[in-house]
Amino acid sequence: MSFQDWIFALHLLTAATLVGSLVMSWIVVVALYSVETADETLSLNRVALVGTATTVAGLAGTIAFGIWLAILHDAFQVWDGWVIVAIALWAIATVALLRSFVESAKPAGRARALVASGQTGANTDLAALNRTKTGLLLRALASAAVVLIVIDMIWKPGA
Amino acid sequence: MPELIAAIRPDEQSFALLLHLVGATVVFGALLASATSLALARGETRLLRLGYFSLLLVGLPGLILMRLAGEWLYRLQGWDDLPDQIEQPAWLGIGFVVADWGGLLFLASLALGGVGVHRLRNGKGSAGLLKLTMVIALILIVAYIVAVWAMTGKPS
Numbered sequence: 001m002s003f004q005d006w007i008f009a010l011h012l013l014t015a016a017t018l019v020g021s022l023v024m025s026w027i028v029v030v031a032l033y034s035v036e037t038a039d040e041t042l043s044l045n046r047v048a049l050v051g052t053a054t055t056v057a058g059l060a061g062t063i064a065f066g067i068w069l070a071i072l073h074d075a076f077q078v079w080d081g082w083v084i085v086a087i088a089l090w091a092i093a094t095v096a097l098l099r100s101f102v103e104s105a106k107p108a109g110r111a112r113a114l115v116a117s118g119q120t121g122a123n124t125d126l127a128a129l130n131r132t133k134t135g136l137l138l139r140a141l142a143s144a145a146v147v148l149i150v151i152d153m154i155w156k157p158g159a
Numbered sequence: 160m161p162e163l164i165a166a167i168r169p170d171e172q173s174f175a176l177l178l179h180l181v182g183a184t185v186v187f188g189a190l191l192a193s194a195t196s197l198a199l200a201r202g203e204t205r206l207l208r209l210g211y212f213s214l215l216l217v218g219l220p221g222l223i224l225m226r227l228a229g230e231w232l233y234r235l236q237g238w239d240d241l242p243d244q245i246e247q248p249a250w251l252g253i254g255f256v257v258a259d260w261g262g263l264l265f266l267a268s269l270a271l272g273g274v275g276v277h278r279l280r281n282g283k284g285s286a287g288l289l290k291l292t293m294v295i296a297l298i299l300i301v302a303y304i305v306a307v308w309a310m311t312g313k314p315s
Contacts, residue, residue, distance in 0.1 A: 001312045001313075001314050005312045005313070006312065008311055008312065009307070009308050009311045009312035011311075012307060012311040013304060013307050013308060013311075016183070016184055016187055016303075016307050019184035019187075019188065020184050020187035020188035020190075020191050021188065021191065022188065023184060023185050023187070023188020023189060023191075023192070023217065023221075024188045024189075024191045024192040024195070026188075027188070027189070027192040027209070027213050027217060028192065031205075031209050035205075040203075040205050043199075043200075043203050043205060043206050044205070044206070044209075046199045047192070047195050047196050047199055047206065047209070050191075050195045050199075051191070051192070051195070054191065150177065150180060150181075151177065154173050154176055154177055154180075155170075155173055
């Protein structure tokens with residue numbers, strides 16, 4: 001395997017990590033939907049934090065190795081149309097995901113406050129935070145952008 | 160040469176590849192969610208159940224999609240028509256080993272986890288079985304990483 005092959009493999013490994021982490025985060029979001037207690041919210045938050053870390057690693061690796069690959073490769077450039085589209089979609093996914101992490105932190109913060117005050121039973125405010133639409137919409141936007149990146153990478157329109 | 164291959168890849172093959180990738184990343188995400196939930200459960204029923212049902216409800220459909228789309232792509236690219244004297248490339252062999260033997264391991268983890276979740280529901284000890292499910296999920300995560308490396312780097 002050449003150095004360029006290794007960069008390509010790392011680009012796709014981090015891309016797989018990113019998409020896999022998104023799938024994982026959807027599993028946690030769906031599981032949170034029926035949670036009403038602080039303890040269970042914090043338990044799922046532990047799993048979500050691992051998903052956040054792998055998502056950030058996937059986002060950083062995908063763009064870094066992707067641009068490196070475009071620089072190394074003679075056949076395509078960073079300013080090619082399909083590459084620019086992919087970078088724009090990556091930026092949209094990144095902003096949406098970073099915002100969704102902020103939204104995900106809200107129920108965890110509320111759950112910690114409830115535990116600190118000794119309220120461990122079902123709580124309607126916490127349940128509402130766990131079902132917030134904002135985080136869901138941001139995650140859906142990011143997921144749509146990532147799916148479009150995969151389609152763009154496979155078909156390479158204009159290449 | 161991947162961009163050249165992409166340029167000459169018919170749309171039907173691109174669609175099969177898209178389905179193969181979607182299936183693979185769905186099963187990878189389910190394995191990540193399962194292994195993480197089971198590892199961090201500390202005996203909590205909700206996380207133990209999440210770990211198992213991630214595999215069953217998300218991972219299994221992803222695995223089936225990945226395997227079927229992979230087979231479709233294999234036939235579309237004519238790998239099934241290779242003359243006997245030409246050997247299949249190593250990266251394809253690695254992909255089959257991970258998909259098929261990994262698939263059997265995946266089914267074994269579902270069976271073990273299923274018994275574990277059933278015992279959990281009946282208030283019996285299930286820690287060992289679900290720990291084994293987690294270990295298998297971790298082994299499969301490593302196997303999938305190797306498969307992605309082999310399929311993209313095509314070492315042979």
